[in-house]
Amino acid sequence: MKLVIVTGLSGSGKSIALHTLEDQGYYCIDNLPVFLLPALTEELSRRHDHLFNLIAVSIDARSPSADLSTLSTMLRPLKEREIQCEVIFLEAQDDTLIKRFSETRRKHPLTDEERPLAEAIELERSLLEPFLTAAALRIDTTHTTLHELRRVIRSRVGERANNELSLLFQSFGFKHGVPRDADFVYDVRCLPNPHWHQALRPLTGRDEKVQRFLESDDLVQHLKEEIIGFLEHWIPCFESDGRNYLTVAVGCTGGQHRSVYLTEKLADHFNHCGRNVQTRHRELP
Template sequence: MNRESPESGTSPSAAVPPPTPAADRQRVLLVTGMLGAGKTTALRVLEDLGWEIIDNFPVRLLDRLIERSPAAEGSPRPPLAIGFDCRTRGFDPARVIAQVKALDEREDVELNTLFLDCSSKELERRFNETRRRHALAADAPVDTGIRAERELLAPLRRWADLLVETTEFTSNDLQRVIRERFATEAPEDLTLTVSSFGFSRGMPPLADLVFDMRFVENPHWDPVLRPMTGLDAPVGDYVRQDPAFNEAFTRIRDLLLLLLPRYRTQGKAYVHVAFGCTGGRHRSVFTAELMAAALRDAGFSPTLLHRNLGSRAADLLEGGQRREK
């Protein structure tokens, strides 16, 4: 920033304070969005990550909250997350944006805005499921309040640095996104997750690589194997007997061994590899277990998750009637 020196003759370098070192800047994240889109979950995860958390803060007092004094030597200020929404007293999106613009000019503050959004239909479902009343609906139907809130927040949504759409997210999905993007310390190495899931219960929204194992003969149609899972040896033997399985598995393994080191080199911190079958209990579970073991042998440390392993086996999920070979 260029400033003219005062008439007293003080030099420009004396008049302008030196830039604040990046390590001493106060990191601030404003967390807002549609009611029911996940603000509480996001703030809870940020708190677990070491952020200081303030929810439902009167945004008009934002500039007073953020200290101007530098952090004490040896005691860097923790990052600060401030949650607010349409229920916050004196909430005015235009005023919030004006305050953010003013704070952006300060050299001692690094400020970003996270907006959590969700489809109106899904928000309506969540409100009806929890029997909560929308803050802007009064005695009207919940969709009336959602429409009013969306119109009110539109300027702030356009302004936000980061938009997270949570329509298809579970609570765990949102937690993972927040951890990936706002952890104060980056993981030292690639964080690898290998999972299984059932297509009949929806695809995992955050998987980086998805492999469909439904080309393999389905153990579900064997009455002996049906109550078992991919963790049981007879199911694994059945899957291995499919003529296409071994070659497909080898090609997928080799592809992962090619890609994962390149992801690591490019600085990607998290990779989620998902294997799916119809119900998520047999073929995908066995393949995920086998792939995790192969990746461990190659020097990786994958976390193994089985999303639908505990789900009830159901003929309707597996296609109704038995398919003839």
């Protein structure tokens, strides 16, 4: 049996993630109190019913703080019952969460007459820290649309074979902030910038003219080969340690040219090596 625990900050997209897993064949339970998790998994594993081979539960910060802090203790016996368990943690920047609650006019579950929204978000982060620590996959939805989030959940969780490492290469622009969900961040701002060439400025790293420009530079190719060598060496080490997800972020100034080009090339290389690879260009429409 495979169990996916979907958790994270209110307004970050937990419901979207859970509904996407339901579409992928998971039996889903929303807003499960933490103290019921051991009893649920024990009962479902005892039944040996194929209906419950894939389970996804959503847990939020409304459970008592004492229960939230015992997560690691609750998860430990699951391996003994041969239950494959993954914690997926969704989050977003505070100003994005505040904007989403303002637009939807929803009430944050931890707000009250004495606790405004900003303080509720801060409290929620603190309460859910044990889940973030245990998370196999951390997804920052600050710059993610609903459609993109559905695609990420489908490709990285729903369609991933058991124990297969999911490798995401993501380009981004430093001027828009560094992705908080990345395991490795490569800064490629030292490379020649197509932005300063008038004919290349409106293009992206996916366009042939930009690719030819960057491929003609030895420094670009040298950095690409060094990143590939590093990842080829260390990815097996992460796999042997039980990691199921790895996110590699490549950043340039605006996230349009250099980072997009290298992200595409890295993804192509590891895809040809037989890896489960996804790509995302955060700053491209």
